[in-house]
Amino acid sequence: MPRGHLHTLARQRQHYTGERFARAAKHLLMQPWAGPLPDASPHQADLEFEVLLRLGRHHMTLGHGWRHGDGPFNLSWLTPHTDAIELGVHPLALPDVAANLMPRLSPDTTGQPTGVLGLRVSHSGAGVELTRLGLPGVVRLPGIRERQWQQALAVARDDAGDTSPPVWQTHQDTLHSQEITYGPRYGTGSSRRLAATGRHPSGIVRLGSALLRRHQIFRTAPPVAGIDLWFNPGQIELEWFAGPTHDDITSALLDPVFGLSGSTSRRGCCRPSTSCYGVKLWCASAPHATVNLRRQSSGWSDSQ
Ligand SMILES: [Zn+2]
Structure with missing residues (x-):
């Protein structure tokens, strides 16, 4: 790709993704087959729709990140891949992002739990990785260390007065019964079929x-x-x-x-x-x- 053309594309991509110039240019060169701004695979799109619904509500996240006018949906930048998305989260926005994405059970068994049901976290040197139990799709938060993530969740739980044991600790590898009851993709006894079809029509x-x-x-x-x-x-x-x-x-x-x-x-x-x-x-x-x-x-x- 001619250098001038790459620079122009990278600058344009920054407007959509908020990435730094060098990162936008690197990913344009790394994934030429995927186009200037790759589409998500169907399963990846399914997870991203869930994420969008959780981070989009202003009363959940104040609609912004750490500074007025900055970071719509509490996010500073993003890098899209076909089967994953990387989201840049400022440490000050992390409690809101973590608390709204991770599943939270209602205090009794009658209310609907919140967050992305089935979502669990793993940590690596690169940062946080979020996946749903048994379902494809990945959200990565690069640069967020395990300790930062845990502190952010503790802050959010303190703010919410939430003293129940968090589901991602008590059920690291299995679904909680409330997730099975309320998780539209999990559903009692038919998880595989529901996982394939999902709750929402593919267009939306x-x-x-x-x-x-x-x-x-x-x-x-x-x-x-x-x-x-x-x-x-x-x-x-x-x-x-x-x-x-x-x-x-x-x-x-x-x-x-x-x-x-x-x-x-x-x-x-x-x-x-x-x-x-x-x-x-x-x-x-x-x-x-x-x-x-x-x-x-x-x-x-x-x-x-
Ligand atoms: Zn108008």
Whole structure:
């Protein structure tokens, strides 16, 4: 690849991934077959959709990392691979990220547990690795040491007043009964079949993974004042306050090189005289799924 072309691609990729230039360039060279911004395999996308739903809710994570306007979804950068994703987490954002991803049981047996059910951690010199018991898909947090991870979880548990023994300690290699009861992929007695089919239709899962892999487009100047994401059947609701216009976001998401092949319900809105709260976006690789881009033109409201 000519050096000038590589530099241009790496700079463009940084806008989507938040990686440092050298890292973006290295991965462009390492995985030329995967394209400038690789798609996730179906199983990997399934895990990433779960991650997106946990980190996207602003009331869970405050929507940001360690500094106002920095790190949408509490993440500083990401590196996408076909069968894995690496997520950069600042140490100050780690308690929120760890606590929202790891499964937490409800205090009694009647409530639904939270977090990614079946998720367990392993540690290596490279950092933290998160996988679901018996299911493919990997999330890596490079550079996070075992002690840092444990401290972050202890801080989060203290904050939440959670004194029950954590499931990832009591059940390192097996599922807890609450995970089996509530885990849509595990389900009593039919884990293998459910693991193959999953809970969510493949279109919305693919769209969610594609968004996670591009979400650093919300790290903008001026910064968004808040970002929130939730899920309705067939539709991902993505709302932000101030910062980029609809056209800024849809142009990035439909970019011919780094974006999705798709279309949008509206262009050229976000003028003071127009009302344009929700703009929908579809992509060809995610049938029967839309993302509703909800832009609030100013401020952040705690009532949202
Ligand atoms: Zn608009």
